Amino acid sequence: MVEKIEYKSPNKKVEGQKKYLIQSFGCQMNERDAESLSGILEDLGYIPTDAQEEADIIILNTCCVRETAESKVYGLLGRLRKLKVAKPDLILGVCGCMPQQEDVAKKIRHNFPFVDLIFGTHNVHELPRMIHQVQENHEAVLEVWATEKGIVENVPVRRKDKLKAWVTIMYGCNNFCTYCIVPYVRGRERSRKPEDIIKEIQDLVQEGYKEVTLLGQNVNSYGKDMDVNYRFADLLLDLDKIEGLERIRFMTSHPRDFDQRLIDVIASAKKVCEHFHLPAQAGSNRILKLMNRGYTREQYLDLIQRIKSAVPNASITADLMVGFPGETEEDFADTLDLVKRVRYDSAFTFVYNIRTGTPAAKMEQVAEEVKSERIQRLIELQNKISYENNRQEEGKVFEVLVEGETKNNPDLLAGRTRTNKLVVFQGPIELTGKLVQVKITKGRLNLLEGELVLNGTND
Ligand code: SAM
Ligand code: SF4
Numbered sequence: 001m002v003e004k005i006e007y008k009s010p011n012k013k014v015e016g017q018k019k020y021l022i023q024s025f026g027c028q029m030n031e032r033d034a035e036s037l038s039g040i041l042e043d044l045g046y047i048p049t050d051a052q053e054e055a056d057i058i059i060l061n062t063c064c065v066r067e068t069a070e071s072k073v074y075g076l077l078g079r080l081r082k083l084k085v086a087k088p089d090l091i092l093g094v095c096g097c098m099p100q101q102e103d104v105a106k107k108i109r110h111n112f113p114f115v116d117l118i119f120g121t122h123n124v125h126e127l128p129r130m131i132h133q134v135q136e137n138h139e140a141v142l143e144v145w146a147t148e149k150g151i152v153e154n155v156p157v158r159r160k161d162k163l164k165a166w167v168t169i170m171y172g173c174n175n176f177c178t179y180c181i182v183p184y185v186r187g188r189e190r191s192r193k194p195e196d197i198i199k200e201i202q203d204l205v206q207e208g209y210k211e212v213t214l215l216g217q218n219v220n221s222y223g224k225d226m227d228v229n230y231r232f233a234d235l236l237l238d239l240d241k242i243e244g245l246e247r248i249r250f251m252t253s254h255p256r257d258f259d260q261r262l263i264d265v266i267a268s269a270k271k272v273c274e275h276f277h278l279p280a281q282a283g284s285n286r287i288l289k290l291m292n293r294g295y296t297r298e299q300y301l302d303l304i305q306r307i308k309s310a311v312p313n314a315s316i317t318a319d320l321m322v323g324f325p326g327e328t329e330e331d332f333a334d335t336l337d338l339v340k341r342v343r344y345d346s347a348f349t350f351v352y353n354i355r356t357g358t359p360a361a362k363m364e365q366v367a368e369e370v371k372s373e374r375i376q377r378l379i380e381l382q383n384k385i386s387y388e389n390n391r392q393e394e395g396k397v398f399e400v401l402v403e404g405e406t407k408n409n410p411d412l413l414a415g416r417t418r419t420n421k422l423v424v425f426q427g428p429i430e431l432t433g434k435l436v437q438v439k440i441t442k443g444r445l446n447l448l449e450g451e452l453v454l455n456g457t458n459d
Contacts, residue, residue: 025061040124100186169235179360180355201242206244274313398448
């Protein structure tokens with residue numbers, strides 16, 4: 001069982017109207033970390049701003065899963081140089097997954113010496129002390145903890161949304177898929193105590209939140225590191241009892257650890273939504289083995305079959321990758337075949353990208369033009385299926401949690417089905433935050449159009 005550390009709010013706050021800006025890259029876990037960074041800074045007395053020129057502290061919360069995310073950070077740092085010259089008191093920080101790699105932290109230090117603060121994924125809670133150090137000593141602070149020291153509870157949070165909240169249930173990953181950098185920068189799996197998670201969600205419901213998404217790199221191995229026999233299915237059962245909470249989502253699940261008990265619990269728990277994000281990555285057994293995914297295509301397809309029979313209206317989505325080292329045309333055809341068999345509602349599709357330090361980086365690489373051509377074919381197939389699946393929803397009635405006006409048209413409301421599909425329809429803004437019934441009139445590629453069903457009836 002990992003040590004629990006209680007966050008201590010610093011006594012000394014910043015003076016005057018100091019402003020902060022956080023720019024976050026990457027996955028939901030990072031978005032959630034950015035909410036903690038905001039919470040810590042607001043607790044210190046900073047107020048938010050969207051304008052770089054107004055900010056007294058700018059923090060880039062970085063991602064290193066793919067090269068594009070890293071390049072964006074370097075580009076942004078280059079542009080921020082001017083601002084730092086014009087405003088020397090500005091504190092510029094870089095944190096998250098990128099500095100967690102020693103060579104990258106050194107590169108940032110060397111190429112961007114004007115950065116004041118470099119820290120990693122394990123010492124976010126030390127931010128107030130590090131800011132104080134920069135201000136007092138007028139010199140840069142580079143502090144990256146090589147390993148995790150425990151789970152920090154009661155860190156202040158400034159959440160972006162008022163209706164839906166992300167709740168981290170575990171940190172780290174033990175899987176070491178051969179292409180992935182995450183286990184090296186996020187450490188080993190650590191589960192938060194069930195009572196801390198339950199309390200956090202009860203408090204969120206008190207504040208008016210209707211939906212929570214439980215976050216972890218592999219949520220279905222939740223609890224395996226604890227010295228009590230309490231697993232992800234037990235947590236779902238306990239959360240399902242929380243009065244006032246409407247919806248429970250979770251991501252990401254690893255197909256290898258998705259057992260029958262979990263399927264049965266999801267089928268029976270009222271608040272757990274019928275959406276299964278199950279990254280397959282590839283459809284070829286040879287590639288799955290090289291990736292160290294721990295399942296075969298047959299086991300994956302069997303899992304999908306068992307989910308579909310226990311939860312007939314389930315929506316299945318996935319992460320898929322093309323161009324993993326050694327992927328032949330035949331292997332890729334297996335991925336296309338898997339997509340045709342599962343018929344995902346949608347998928348995040350990725351081109352394999354070398355990550356230094358991972359085993360796959362040393363394997364024989366696939367040519368870039370082959371990868372580009374394969375990703376086009378994969379996207380084309382998935383788009384066709386997504387569109388066909390959405391057309392199949394026409395005429396059906398769904399429960400929709402209304403999130404507010406659509407971005408582009410204030411006359412339309414937007415919300416999501418339990419299966420996580422985006423629905424747009426006409427209705428009064430007062431419906432925001434409510435669960436309504438919507439009849440689908442048109443299925444499009446990325447959303448459903450519908451009309452409000454009055455009095456909860458179907459016509
Ligand atoms: N833990 C989750 C899982 O295993 O499904 C996913 C976490 S990872 C941050 C999100 C996705 O990024 C992965 O599912 C994978 O498809 C993709 N990814 C990870 N490493 C990658 C790499 N080196 N190149 C391209 N895509 C990668
Ligand atoms: Fe990366 Fe695999 Fe862990 Fe997901 S399960 S974070 S892909 S190592």
